[in-house]
Amino acid sequence: MADFLVLGAGMVGVGAALALQTQGHTVRIIDKRGPGEETSHGNAGVIQSEARAPYAMPRDLFTLIRYGLGRSNDMRLDPWALPGSARALLEYYYKSAPARHAAVTRHYAEIVARATEDHGSLIADAGAETLIRRTGLGEIYVREEDFDARRQSGAKQAAEHGLKLRCLSGAELRVEEPALTNTPSGALIWEDSWSSSDPAALVRIYAALFQARGGTILQSEVRKIIQTATGWRVDRDGGHLSAEHLVVALGPWSPAMLRQLGYRVPMVMKRGYHDHYEMQGQLARPYLLADHGVVVSSMLRGLRITTGAHLTRTNAPRNLAQLTHGSAAAGKLLALGSAVPNSQWHGVRPCLPRMLPMVGKAPRHDKLWFNFGHGHQGFTLGPTTGEILAEIVDGRRDALTKALAP
Secondary structure, three states: OOEEEEEOOOHHHHHHHHHHHHOOOEEEEEEOOOOOOOHHHHOOOEEOOOOOOOOOOOOOHHHHHHHHOOOOOOEEEOHHHHHHHHHHHHHHHHHOOHHHHHHHHHHHHHHHOOHHHHHHHHHHHHOOHHHEEOOOEEEEEOOHHHHHHHHHHHHHHHHHHOOOEEEEEHHHHHHHOOOEOOOOOEEEEEOOOEEEOOHHHHHHHHHHHHHHOOOEEEEOOEEEEEEOOOOEEEEEOOEEEEEOEEEEOOHHHHHHHHHOOOOOOOOEEEEEEEEEEEEOOOOOOOEEEOOOOEEEEEEOOEEEEEEOEEEOOOOOOOOOHHHHHHHHHHHOOEOEEEEOOOOOEEEEEEEOOOOOOEEEEOOOOOOEEEEEOEHHHHHHHHHHHHHHHHHHHOOOOOHHHHHHOO
């Protein structure tokens, strides 16, 4: 068995470490933050079994103009971010053509279909049931015409992928969700999806399982990675580490780390925001407020409101327009109180233009492995791509691993 060092302590890195450890390898994790303290902390906490297709880039000019003018809350675009993202955005636009998107979706659906099963094994082993709801994911629609259209497309999606779907009128939804203070037109309930009341805590519990099984987690910033005669050396604050194999699972920071080895990985950096609010009552499940591009979910710290995507520079100041709009929309459906102090967050979702995570052996370096680029679904797919990476290390080669390969 081999010695692995995993860079990254988010859901993806911890998932990979656990899978490699299960195969008998010796594994250490290193990250400048603790487990689950970055992007894995900021998501809506949904294990999205229903998300069988990746998010494509709109190709019609009207929608792109609306994004550029800030007329859509699910996506905001800062024009000054375009020059630095031009290559990635052009490739994303190309890959989003219907035929190409359909080809990607076949592989994407295959890995998403495994998500709850792969999480389920870790949840049971880690004793994390108290953080998990198996009550599905909802989509709420205010306008009747939007609800009718989505009901039809949702039924087609459910039939194509064998998913469980319920469509509720607004009155029926209020019976299930007494916390609602107004009646929308209706909702879709995707029953196969799960959610967590504290995503960061779930990552920490998985990390504790990894440590209980003999793994090591080091908190230190990695400065440099260097190939050696026997494997890899990682220069970090306070010294260096050596390992036979190195796994890069740093999410949005992976391309910068790999640039020192000559890799140029285009990535669309989609910023997201969340905040927590006091609320009367609890929701049974997370809901996408489809007219407003935010997800609301009852969590341990209150109602979390999570935004869609903000395409901007990574060092740009916070722009809370999406969050402000989303909280106002949520306030029309729920009895919201004050924002919870010190609970606001923003971070980056690592979206590759090809819309599939990059999982497998590095093209030009021996014993170097990639596992990043999960876009909006790192929390959903971390355990699954970890299992796939471990299978690739042990020799798996098929159409899926070819599609995910760097």
